[in-house]
Amino acid sequence: MENLDVLIPRPQSIVAAPGVVKVESLGSVSTPQGCERFGGELIRNAGVLGLDLTQEGVPVKMILSSEIKVESFEITITPDEVTIAGGDPAGLFYGKGAFEQLLCIAVIKGTRGSEIPCGKVSDSPRFGYRGFMLDSARHIQSVDTVKKVLALMAKLRLNVFHWHLCDSQGFRSESKLFPELNTLAGMTPGYYTAAEIKEICDFAAEHFITVIPEIEMPGHSKGLLALHPELACDPENPGKEFCLAKKEVREFLEKLITEFVGLFPASKIIHLGGDEANTEHWDKCPACQKLMKDKGLSDIRQLENDFMNDMAAFVRSLGVTPVTWFTGSIMEESTIIQVWRSIWELKETLSHGNRMIFSVHDQLYLDYPCTAAEPFENWMPVLCESGVYNTEPFAAWEEEIGDLLLGPETCLWTETVPDHRVMAKLMPRLVAFSETAWCPIAQKDWFSYTKRKDVLTAGGWFEMEAL
Ligand SMILES: [Zn+2]
Known part of the structure; x- marks a missing residue:
């Protein structure tokens, strides 16, 4: 995966950082109180992709943050840690889904040696009614x-x-x-x-x-x-x-x-x-x-x-x-x-x-x-x-x-x-x-969309049963 601009819907902000995280090294999933089921869902969906997130590994931390708006999330990826932060449980749920898209695209040719580039994805909906x-x-x-x-x-x-x-x-x-x-x-x-x-x-x-x-x-x-x-x-x-x-x-x-x-x-x-x-x-x-x-x-x-x-x-x-x-x-x-x-x-x-x-x-x-x-x-x-x-x-x-x-x-x-x-x-x-x-109007781009959709389609993301 070359960069983080692969998600649907397209995020409001993507800031790249040096380095990568190896997806096979991920594990140690943690969740905030009241959102425990998201951990189980992430482990199950990663399992569908051939990854074992139940192992001890580079931690994937899910947290709630009062500094983030409702239904909104931030994913921060470094070589040593992945943090998925939601403004509320819905935001954390969407952040988890976005991270699952990244995993799905990262392993498109298999899990061996696959990596996700480091950086930060921040996203928030344009409309509260969708x-x-x-x-x-x-x-x-x-x-x-x-x-x-x-x-x-x-x-x-x-x-x-x-x-x-x-x-x-x-x-x-x-x-x-x-x-x-x-x-x-x-x-x-x-x-x-x-x-x-x-x-x-x-x-x-x-x-x-x-x-x-x-x-x-x-x-x-x-x-x-x-x-x-x-x-x-x-x-x-x-x-x-x-x-x-x-x-x-x-x-x-x-x-x-x-x-x-x-x-x-x-x-x-x-x-x-x-x-x-x-x-x-x-x-x-x-x-x-x-x-x-x-x-x-x-x-x-x-x-x-x-x-x-x-x-x-x-x-x-x-x-x-x-x-x-x-x-x-x-x-x-x-x-x-x-x-x-x-x-x-x-x-x-x-x-x-x-x-x-x-x-x-x-x-x-x-x-x-x-x-x-x-x-x-x-x-x-x-x-x-x-x-x-x-x-x-x-x-x-x-x-x-x-x-x-x-x-x-x-x-x-x-x-x-x-x-x-x-x-x-x-x-x-x-x-x-x-x-x-x-997506806000500024984020929408038909050619970018078709490219991202083609990759997610090729990766089998739309057919993945588990959520
Ligand atoms: Zn009448």
Whole structure:
């Protein structure tokens, strides 16, 4: 290995120093209190690479330091010692992962005589929110696939898993109150039991990933309304939108949301959907029209917005922050909005003070084909790896937006993506996205990225199971 500029995501600072450390001489791993498992993980992963870090050797010290920011780390390599320092356990976890990348590249031709150059790597994320959304409503994925996705996210230092669990085709979180919802078959039958959800959430937490589960309303609810036509404007022709006026709808949704929130005790943010509702049923519904007039509203979209604000207020009453997809209507300020239709909406929403997640479809939707050769989504625009890498529309407004922009999130919708194709859709674009989410603009460089990715790919790092 010639230098330390081999990591993904690319570090903010690399300072070279004279000398090398022989990787076969490393050992004597130590960890701070409360982070003992990182030692076991490092020893196990080094073992996969053919190294024995259980031996007495040049010490690898992991420490926590109050002088380093959260999620940030410093790796100092000298011939006599390696120190991995984290600002918090998440930072130490990422530092350990970065050091494992260095080991993986160092032993690319075998362990004998392999060395890592001395120096110091310091790194810190650009955004505190680095998200990936998986649609488990259209095609459901096995628990193993979801864990594989989470493990890859952790390797790439992505820290928010937005889990799209409910849509017209499926209701994938177990409901004991309304078990009929779990009979929806969508493109594939199935749902996640409460125990499986806990298993996935625990796995995410171990990898410093926050889970934001999503339940959809008032649209995208065709399957649910076929089972509960009394909640639609016209029970004879229920369609896919809840009636905005019936009090039974609110009672039903409040029970359902309460149960849903209870399945995710660690999630302090819940996504309420809110996108792509059609007004056709509301326009013809006497109850919706009457409520609109009673409230003094002139547009049915305002009634929809009222409904969503009420649901968001209910979520807040449970101690959870709501997120909604941005549809052009302004949500109450404490609701986080996810901008997906156009980069201009980022600017448009700025004056309203809502915090934002950036997911504009033509730059961050991974169901779009990666190359024109992908034959199965040929009506969609192509979104190639460099397109994801070079997504920087927020750069021009970053100062103006400030803390209101939580960060970017890339999304995989699965209408045409069965379980076995999920990882193929993510690679390599999720890797490119990791630098968009983690690296300051000055650190990003497409040619450097492809070189680093090629070396890590050749080294087998992406396939390494253990973490
Ligand atoms: Zn109605």
